[in-house]
Amino acid sequence: MNAVLEANGLGKRYGRRWALSECTLAIPPGQVVGLVGPNGAGKSTLLQLAVGLLAPTAGTIRVLGDRPAASPEHLGRVGFVAQDTPVYESLSVADHLRVGAWLNPGWDRDLAQRRIDQLGLDPAQRAGKLSGGQRAQLALTLAIAKRPEFLILDEPVASLDPLARRQFLQGLMETVAEHGVSVVLSSHLVADIERVCDYLVVLVASRVQIAGPIDDLLASHFRLTGPRRDLNTLPASQEIIESSQTDRQSTLLVRTDGPIVDPAWTVEQLDLEDLVLAYMGRAAAGERARPRIVEVH
Amino acid sequence: MIRLTWLQFRVQALIAVVAMAITALVLAVTGARLAHLYSTSVATCTVQGDCDTATNAFRLHDQFLQNMLGPLLLVVPGLIGIFWGAPLIAREVQAGTFRLAWTQSVSRRRWLAVKLGSLGLASAIVAGLLSLIVTWWFSPLDRVNANRFSPGVFDERGIVIIGYAVFAFVLGVTAGVLLRRTLPAMAMSLALFVGVRLAVTYLIRPHLVSPAHTSVPVTSATGLGFGSSGSSGVVTFIAKTPRIPNAWVISSQIVEKSGHLASTAVLHQFLMTACPDIANQQAGANQGTFGACVAKVSANYHLVLAYQPANRYWTFQWYETAIFVFLAFALAGLCFWWVSNRLT
Amino acid sequence: MIEFHLDSRSGVSPYLQIVQQVRHALRLGLLREGDQLPTVKAVVASLAINPNTVLKAYKELEHSGLVAARPGVGTFVTKTLSDTTLAAHGPLRQELQRWLDRARRAGLDDESIEALFRDCVRSNAWEDVA
Secondary structure, three states: OOOOEEEEEEEEEEEEEEEEEEEEEEEEOEEEEEEEOOOOOOHHHHHHHHHOOOOOOOEEEEEEOOOOOOOOOHHHHHEEEEEOOOOOOOOOOHHHHHHHHOOOOOOHHHHHHHHHHOOOOOOEEEHHHHHHHHHHHHHHHHOOOOOEEEEEEOOOOOOOOHHHHHHHHHHHHHHHHOOOEEEEEEOOOOHHHHHHHHEEEEEEOOOOEEEEEEHHHHEEEEEEEEEEOOOOHOOOOOOEEEEEEEOEEEEEEEOOOOOOOOOOOOEEEEHHHHHHHHHEEEEEEEEHOOOOOOOOO | HHHHHHHHHHHHHHHHHHHHHHHHHHHHHHHHHHHHHHHHHHHHHHHHHOHHHHHHHOOOOHHHHHHHHHHHHHHHHHHHHHHHHHHHHHHHHHHOOHHHOOOOOOEEEEEEEHHHHHHHHHHHHHHHHHHHHHHHHHHHHHHHHOOOOOOOOOHOOHHHHHHHHHHHHHHHHHHHHOOOOOHHHHHHHHHHHHHHHHHHHHHHHHHHOEEEEEEEEEHOOOOOOEEOOOOOOOEEEEEEEOOOOOOOOEEEEEOOOOOEEEOHHHHHHHHHHHHHHHHHHOOHHHHHHHHHHHHHHHHHHEEEEEOOOOHHHHHHHHHHHHHHHHHHHHHHHEEEHHHHHHOO | OOOOOOOOOOOOOOOHHHHHHHHHHHHOOOOOOOEEOHHHHHHHHHHHOHHHHHHHHHHHHHHOOOOOEEOOOEEEOOOOOOHHHHHHHHHHHHHHHHHHHHHOOOOOOOOHHHHHHHHHHHHHHHHHHH
């Protein structure tokens, strides 16, 4: 199986700060991947590394089996929508479609025109005058119409109102249903991810916390509630992600592949938001626990 | 890619075309008139015998245009650098549209190559056409003034302007690539352009070809006189640099018959013996004593000129154009490397 | 053609909601044998959910023998749920009315009736399994 995105120890440093570190991922094709994490976690950095807008400081990344932006032909197989959906403000919507056709041999004119008509965009309108939602849709059209195998979207709906957001995701899902593109989409709204994605990557503080198909993740994480006990007595196969104890009660969030046989626990399924929050919380706690390195001269 | 470049450049191209058209129209009309005036008044003046008045009268025509066109040609390359060069990449980086441009099916190198190449060519054409028409307009005046090789005029005629424009354009693009913000790039490119132009004009141009030397009598000087010069305050002989038609006189020095340079002290000594009235600044000095003294100086001293002869004019034009074009290509190389490897 | 809706707060996973809505429509006769289910593309374009979710739901319905996928054409209903049960609804409803009258005369309030009913449904289901 050829991974659509493969990263090995990938890292990117700006000056002294590592925006992304030790990122290892293997994303299978045909998925809609949600990349979740707080602002500044490194999501945008990872996505820009994947399209060749940034060069790695450490490690490697391969997209569709090759270096990102390895050739014009490779660039044609990956569609990208950057954060804030940049468009050429002084050019019209129709101009943008023309530019897309000129710069991409794989351009599908009919698809582009159909989408613009469906969206009700005025072809003569200058892109600078479009609303945020319309700009996002235009940017998505430009990415889709070149018929890529892989779509990478950097927080495309972050600054959109709920209706525009819904419409964007509808258009995106329709494309996935029709053309079977693989998608990686970053967001900090878990609700959107839950609707639309079937694979999750949680990125916090420049590191990957957890990655995998959402169904598998939800099937292997549980909330255990029961009488207070020593956490060391738990079987090794159960990894504790989050725990909280009162004098009488223990509440744990565990990850396990096997069944939970201990009758003392009340076992509950989690929803995606609980799972993401647990990993984000663990990462934050890990940051605080790690000693800060103070430079001594 | 070329069509995209055109789409993004339309407005600037339109402004340039309109400005060029207006300029061309004005110059065509006035230039034809000037040429006609020349052929009827100055060219025929030897027949009539009164050349000086005709020439002077001719020089006064279209003073306004004469004063405007020179500076115009000086300024146009700078404008190209600021308005065509600096925003080219800086604007895309500032607006984030490079994230759109560099994820299309075009390599970054091709993107930059087409933009630099096509707009660089456009700069050369604009500069070339402008220079052509201005040089044509000035040709009767240049024939009369015979000063086309001197700094100031040399920069405003011929093909050097093409070199300046191409260089200014690529310099602007480079500033945009390095600074990534349009306004600072505009400022930096203008400042550097002026700096490089001054450096080439005063430090490099005089040495492109070793100057020739010639001796001329002291009376060829454009201004003769006696006065105190320098810190010593003693009266000495002053001769302003003579003019050689269409040549570039770089320096002129007063030299003794033996060939040695005549210093201020030596000249003062000579004056003390030859023209004591003038040397001591007596009130009785008049036209007669002045003329007699000059004759005495002229008998013992002459001027040695370092100059570039008129027949080297085009050599210098080509050399200087080549220097700027070479610099432009070097900067273009820097841009390519930076955009491919360092920009993000 | 039926339309699906999604209740993101119901706690029921999206694919199950689709399955339930198809079964509900079959039960009420809104979907009959031979009717086409909405295409994956249409569902996804209106609900903004992952196509795999819809595929999973349709696959489960196919597994239950209720629908069949015809490649290149669509997914079609092969069996309704209403036939076998609608006919029995009438007499069962009457029996239930009589039972309810007796329960009320015995003094049970609505909550007790519902509790008793649910308990019986559950123990009845267990007995079926056993």
